[in-house]
Each structure stands twice: as C-alpha cells, then as structure tokens.
Amino acid sequence: MARSNEEVEALLREYADLLLITGGDAFRARAYEKAARSIGGHPTDVSGLDVKGLREIPNVGKSIAEKVVEYLRTGHVPAVEEARAAIPAGVRELTAIPALGPKKAMLLYEELNIASIEQLATAIEEHRLRDLKGFGPKSEENILHGIGLLRAAGGRVPLDEAMDVADDIVAALSQVPGCERAAYAGSLRRMRETVGDVDILVAAAESAAFMDAFTALPYTAEIIAHGEKKTSIRTTKGLQVDLRVLPLDSWGAGLLYFTGSKAHNIRVRAIAVRHGLKLSEYGLFETKSGKKIASRSEEDVYARLGMDWIPPTLREDRGEVKAALGGQLPTLLSESDLRGDLHTHTNLTDGLEPLENMIATAERRGYAYYAVTDHAPKLYMQQMTKEKILAQRERLRAMDRGRGRRDMRLLHGVELNIDADGEVDWPDDFLEGFDLCVASVHTQFGQDRDTMTRRFLRACENPHVNIIGHPTTRILGKRPGVDADLDAVFAACARTGTALEINAHPNRLDLSDENILRAKEHGVVFAIDSDAHSTLDLANPRYGVGMAQRAWLTTDDVINTWPLTRLRRFLRKGSGHSRDV
Template sequence: MARSNEEVEALLREYADLLLITGGDAFRARAYEKAARAIGGHPVDVARLDAKGLREIPNVGKSIADKVVEFLRTGTMPAVEEARAAIPAGVRELTAIPALGPKKAMLLYEELRISSVDQLAQAIEEHKLRDLKGFGPKSEENILHGIGLLRAVGNRIPLHDAMDVADDIVAALSEVPGCQRCAYAGSLRRMKETVGDVDILVAAEDSAPFMDAFTGLPYTAEVIAHGLKKTSIRTTKGLQVDLRVLPLDSWGAGMLYFTGSKAHNIRVRAIAVRHGLKLSEYGLFEAKSGKKIASRSEEDVYARLGMDWIPPTLREDRGEVKAALEGSLPALLHESDLRGDLHTHTDLTDGLEPLENMIAKAERRGYAYYAVTDHAPKLYMQQMTEEKMLAQRERLRELDRGRGHRDTRLLHGVELNIDADGEVDWPGDFLEGFDMCVASVHSQFGQDRDTMTRRLVRACENPHVNIIGHPTTRLIGKRPGVDADLDEVFAACARTGTALEINAHPDRLDLSDENILRAKSHGVVFALDSDAHSTRDLDHMRYGVGMAQRGWLTTDDVINTWSLTRLRRFLRKKPTDGGR
C-alpha cells in the first residue's frame, strides 16, 4: 500500500485546495503544494523522520513539518479538518471537474447554491452560468467536457495506485504456505491507464488459508464476499480486490480467462468452438467428450488453438488474434530494452533532487545514456537563465569526463516551452549547444483546434526540437488533452524527424495507447521518458512501457532503445529516414 509520504502528500494538496476555495492566500497555498510534491517524491518514508528531519526536505518549513508530525502521531491534521468544516458540502466535489477551479466552484455555490456535479450539469443545460462573472458559453462547453471526463473515470483509479495495491497483495499471499503461483490479472495486467478493480489469482491445493490471509490484510476495510473459490474485499482506499484460488493445473487457462479483455476472450472462445473445443477458466476441453486438452500454461492454450502466445497488453481485440494466428505479432519492447531516459529534471528548476542524485539512480538502472532536461525560462516560476543553464552544462560535462569506468554517458538537454504561436524559449544559436531539446505545451491549453494544431506543427518544424513532450498535455481524470488535429501533428513529426514522447508519469501516460497506434501508422518514432522530478520517478518507466506495448511498439519505434551512436544520428534531425 501507499507509504506515509503519499498520504501526507494527498493531505497537503487537499489543504492547498481548501485554502484556495476559501479565498486564502495563493502564495500560502502554493507553498503547501510545493511541500506536498517534495514529500511525495522524497525517497525516505516520512514516518521515520522527526520534525528536524522533515525540515531537511526541500520546501518543508517548520509549520508544515509540525503538521506532518501531528498527523503521523494522531492520524489527523487539525488544520485540514478545520478547513474542511468551512467548506459547504459538495463544493470540493466540484473542484474535481477538469476546467473548474476552486474559486469558480465556490462562486457557483454562493450565487446558485450548486453543490453537486449533477446540479452543475443541470444548470449548464438551463444556461444559468452565462450571467455569472467569469463564465460564458465557452466556459459551459469546457465544464461539460470536464464533467464527461470525470464521469468516464467514475470509480476507476489510476494504474499506479492499483499496481501498488496488487504488488503488496501478491507479495503477502506468496508467503502463505502452500502457495504454488500468485499473480494479478485483469485490466491491471493489460496495463490499462485506469483500473476498476483488481483481480488476484493463486494456484494452491487448499484455498482456505489464502482466503483467511486475504481478508486479514491490514488495509482491508470491508469483506464484500467470502468463499472457498472467490473472496472480495474493499481496501481502505475504496478499491475492490477479488481473489480466486484454482488448481495449479488450471493456472494458464485461469490467467488467460481472468486477464481478458472481454472482447479478446470472446474472440478466442469463438476459435475454440470452431475447433470443436470449449474454453473456460479451468482449461481447454473437447466439447463432446469433456477431455481436457490444455490448461497449465497460457502458451499451451493458445498453441492448441493454432496461435502464438499473445502478450497481455495486446489483448483488446484490436487485431492481435488475427496476428497470432498468422504468426505476425510484433516483438514488443520491454523495460530491459530501454538504454536511457531523455526527459528528466533536477532541483535547478522544479525537480526535488540534485543532479548527482539523479545521475546515480540512472546508473543503478543500468542506462547507457541519461539526459538532464531542466525547464527553459518561459516557465517563469522556474527562473531559469542562460547563465544557470550553462553552469549546469559545465557541471554535467565535468561529471561525464570524470566517470572513469562508469558506462552511463550524460547528455545535456532542455525542456522548452512551446509558445502560443509555436515559438520556443531561446534562439537557434543558443539551442545549438544542447545535445537535445524537448519542447512541450505548458500553458494556454484552451486554444481552438486550428491554432493549437499550427502551434504544435510549428514546434515540430523547428530544427532544434527533437521531441514533443507530453504531446496532448492531458492529466488523467483531471485535464483533457488539447484540441488539435493530431493526425496533422503526427504527419508533421514523421516529415520533420521529430519524436513524440510517451510520458511515463502515471498521471499523464501521454501519448495514450490509442494515439500511439495512430501516430505509428504515420511513421512516427517515439521517446519513452519518465519526466522524472525525483529519483523515485525514474521507476515510472514500467507504466510508459505498458502504454508502448499497448500501442504495438517495438525497439525500432522507440529512440531510447537505440545505441548512443544511432540516437545521436537521429538527434541531428535528419528527417529522410527517421533516424533508422
């Protein structure tokens, strides 16, 4: 389950939101947001720190440290409780809607007594918002779109939150005597960006010890159902987890069945029927005699149906069954194929740790190369200057020269801001000095479709821009992607030799798998990056790999699986061969 860091981070972020809703000091709210981010990304569990140790974390002052100590001691943070009490019921619910900030949520309550998403949707339908200051037809349209996003997510939770739960449960149940196999299945195994519930499978002869251990886990809030074959719980975070215990001989069939997707399973079962067979979670059987044909491994089941084994991330009924029958499935890339990370930050801008720490973690991950890409000056709160950037470059070159036998080569890059008109921060002569440039949209997300498309295409056409970072700017469940003709952007990337980023941060996962598939059809190549702001963030690559696999990508498609020589050739931005 989540470390204390995540719990504290969530509370401090909530407090910052509550301060803004009640018209509190914006700078104070910002201070709590910065402290929340610093604690969330801190490598040491804050439950092990006293007030003095907490104050050593960047952006954590005495007042915040004292609040954290009190929460860790008592389980409550009185300042948050008091702020919650001052907010009318339902107003915080409104702030979860993308495109609706805390001040506007409070205004809606004060002027129209709106305190729920349903009430807000009804008010928009009746055009009641248009007479309010700061609202209009465009605002109504944006808020309705945000409500749609919120409802689409529903009770689903982000992939990484579900993964944390599943990893802990699998580890705990694997220690129960008699466990022969234990793994998670379902949409989590398929690496979908959000998860409705978690499916855990255990192979064992006796199910009772596992069901008892499962319901006795410390983060079990409710036992929904308790049986010998299936038990369901709800965790303290509200996530439903289902445990099934089956015989070892049925492991492969069970994993196939419970991994899904439903559409994939229907397609595979139809093939079984055509062969005179029946497929269930217990095995593949002859329909007439009931004789078991295959069950122990997924490979056996697929092979008996004349198919290659299909990686779980492809099992969405998007052509994978046909490819498996024809022997034409792609050799998907894996995390071990990544030779480097091309988008990371340090505490020179909004990162949480110094350059040296980030490099050391990259070395431990076994990277052949590693790029530092702190923000350029037009992300104004970072206060970047040419002098600071050049000093960082000199330090990076010094570290690179003095590395002796170490294998990780260091690249100096920058994350540029794509202005409203598609221009970037620095002139070409200054950009020439970087090993590589990532360019990203960080503001003015609401531009109309044509303007946003031209903005992104112009950035692609800049001869110094190598990668478009988090291309749609989406935050899952919080902010929709920008409105742009993505096919035109993808075509421009292919034409200019500009890579598109697959941002592995679990709040982004941008590009999505659907957009990866579309971009790949245009001949685009990709950079799979962590966008790390701390050493812990470097481990988010597993989620980006999941998106890349769902997009059918191979090592030829992802530039940071290439050798440094081939990568450098691509970074010279020769569009004729895409760097291949």
C-alpha cells in the same frame, strides 16, 4: 511508498486547494503543493520524523513540518479543519471536475448557489454560466467534458496505485505454504491506464490458508465475500481486490480467462468452437468427449488453437488473434530494452532532488545514457535563467568527462515551453548548445482547435525541438487533453523528424495507446520518458512501456531503445530522421 507519506501528501494538497478556494495567498498555496510533492516523493516513511527531520526534506518549512507532526500524532490539523468548515462541501466536490479550478468553483457557489455536480450540469444546459466573469460557451463545453471524465472514471484508480497493491499482495501470498504460482490478471495485466478492480490468481491444492492470509492483509478495510474459490476485499483506498485459487493444472487456462479482455476471450472461444473445442477457466476441452487437452500454461492453450502466445497487453481484440493465427505478432519492446531516459528534472527547477542523486539512481537502472531536461524560463515559477542552465551544463559535462567508456553517458537537455503562438523559450543560437530539446504545452490549454494545431505544428518545425513532451497535456481524471488536429500534428512529426513522447508518469500516460496507434500509422517515432521529478519517479517507464506494448510498438519505434550513436544522429534534426538513421 509508506502509506503515511501518501496521507500527508493528500492532506497538504487539500490544504493548498482550500487556500485557493478561499482566496488565500497563491504563493502560500504553492508552498503547500511543493511540500506535498516532496513528502509524497520522499523515499522513507515520514511517520517517525520530528520537526527537525521533516525540515530536511526539500520544500518543507517549519510551519508545514509542525502541521505534519501534529497530523501524524493526532490525526487532525486545526488549520485544515477550519478551512474545510469555511467551505461548503459541494464546492469542494466541484473542484474535482477537470477544467474547473478552486476560485471558479467558489464563484459558482457565491453567484449561482451551485453546490453539486448535478446542479452545475443543469446550469450549463440552461446557459446560466455565460453571464459570469471568466466563463463563456467554451468554458461550458470544457466543464461538461470534465464532468464526463469524472463520471467515466467512476471507481477506477490509476494504474500505478493498482499495481502497488497487486505487487504487495502477490508477494505476500507467494510466501504462504503451498503456493505454486501467484500473479495478477485482469485489466491490470493488460496495462490499462486505469483499473476498476484487481484480480489475483493463486495456484494451490488447498485454498483456505490463502483466503485467510488475504483477508488479514493490513490494508483490508472490508471483506466483501469470503469463499472457498473466491474472496473479495475492499482496501483502505476503496479498491476492490478479488482472489481466486485454482489447481495448478488449470493455471494457464485460468490466467488466460481472467486476464481478458472480454472481447478477446470471445474471439478466442470462437476459434475453439471451430475446432470442436470448449474453452473455460479450467481448461480447453473436447466438446464431445469432455476430455481436457490443454490447461497448464497459456502457451499450451494458444498453441492447441493454432496461435502464437499473445502478450497480455495486446489482448483487446484489435487484430491480435488474426496476427497470432498467421504468425505475424510483433516482437514488442520491453522495459529492459530502454537504454536511457530523455526527460527528467532536478531541484534546479521543480524537481525534488539534486543532479547527483538523479544520475546515481539512473545509473543503477543500467542505462547507457541519461538526459537532464530542466524547465526553461517562460514557466516563470521555475525561475530559470541562462546563467543557471549553463552552470548546470558545465557540471554535467565535467561529470561526463570523468566517466569511463562503459559508464552511462550524460546528455544536457531542456524542457521548453511551447508558447501560445508556437514559439519556445530561447533563440536558435542558444538552443544549439543543448544535446536535445523537449518542448511541451504547459499553459493556455483552452485555445481553439485551429490555433492549438498551429501551435504544435510550429513547434514541430523548430529545428531544435527533438521531442514533443506529454503531447495532449492530459492529466488522467483531472484534465482533458487539448483540442487539436492530432493527425495533422502526427504527420508533421513524421515529416520533420520530431519524436512524440510517451510520458510514463502514471498521472499522464500521454500519449494514450489509441493515440500511439494513430501516430504510428503516420510513421512517427516515440520516446518513452519518466518525466521524473524525484528518484522514485525514475521507475515510471514500466507504465510507458505498457502503453507502448498496447500500441504494438517494437524497439524500432522508440528512440531511447537505440544505441547512443543512432540516437545522436536522430537528434541532429534535419540530417536524416528516418527509422534507418
């Protein structure tokens, strides 16, 4: 995505927040949020568009288009700057805390003169929030947890942002004469959900040309260090990227070493010591003679230590070394194993693009089947009705009937809202007409543990709910997961034949790898879904697959790797839901 799209998206989102902080019209703020999403998801660079061209983007009206043109031309928008000036900087800092909205941030400033995260933490410790309208002990607990999330995130960035940078750098350095190999390593290669910095490795005889090309990249904001073997930069978004150039003969050992994790490397080095060997980023050596015995590939190094090659996503010291020594590593699923996507949206609700565009893009991904699951009516902002969704079904069925036997099959689904009591939007007789139903919590995230658990259990027991969408509701760095007895929910999913979603949107990655591991122990099966709201989002599954691999999942664990006939049997909930259906 062009950087200008991202910058405009950030500006419009900020203005929407500023409007809410100052008590502005909520619908106007919503309009700016929707325009921000549309521009962020627009497939081409908006920097060359005029007002007329911008207005052709969904949800971008004349006033917003004019502000965007002004920003792209001058770098400033007076309306945004006036709103910024009207709000103390500390209040805007508070809005970054998960569980604390803009209006509450402003109330804290006006009533308690709180203008920093530190002041807020102190006020909570002194129980000074409890007398304010809309606050209480549970609010204090949630805000403290949000502060903890914010502090824990530190300088870490979402997986997709780091991946975009790394892919671009690897592609650029691969074109430099003399490049033998180029790849990213570190936590990014292990597909951690957030990344602190990016490690890039190049195999080449000489390093100077690569270091110069690296520092000359267009998004380099600062050169932290420039050396012969290692150079570090900071990008315009504040992400540190380190480049190391290795001789080709050390490539495997270097890639293993710099991929990590630290705990995994310690475990592998301990195996080396037991064999009278020493492992470093330059190779595997005999301790006594210093002779190098393996280094050119990771497979060679692992094999010399008596192990199968360990996929990077497993290298977290969770038993993978023991499994590799015993020849018991699973065959992990890959992105190419996915036969379809079971959770996507169109512009009938909050998606950005029409049905035809979404289907065409999904088909280019080589899927065997594809489900459209727009929102049901209880999310009132989506303005869904029975008539609208039935009309969509007719269009989808007509398109499906016109397809050849080998073409991608189309499924008509819906994303239901799980109400506060566990009920969903429509009655059983209406839900029977859908090919599948995803059910998700979208509101009232602050319920107590027992109530939230009962809410999920009731949804699992609904005979028409096939998949629980983004199960913990978390948004990375912004909103913590709900408080529920997840083991009880996982057990209920296994008992009732309800799949749990691995929502692949990089802002969610929900379930996390830790929760996937827990759920798998209960016998749960999963769906890796894009939750796409644009054609660009249909590429999200690579991140969900990363979470699934980190949790040791195989194709048997993931329902949308199954053939359509097997998937359809699973979706007939109650007719047999084991892994052998």
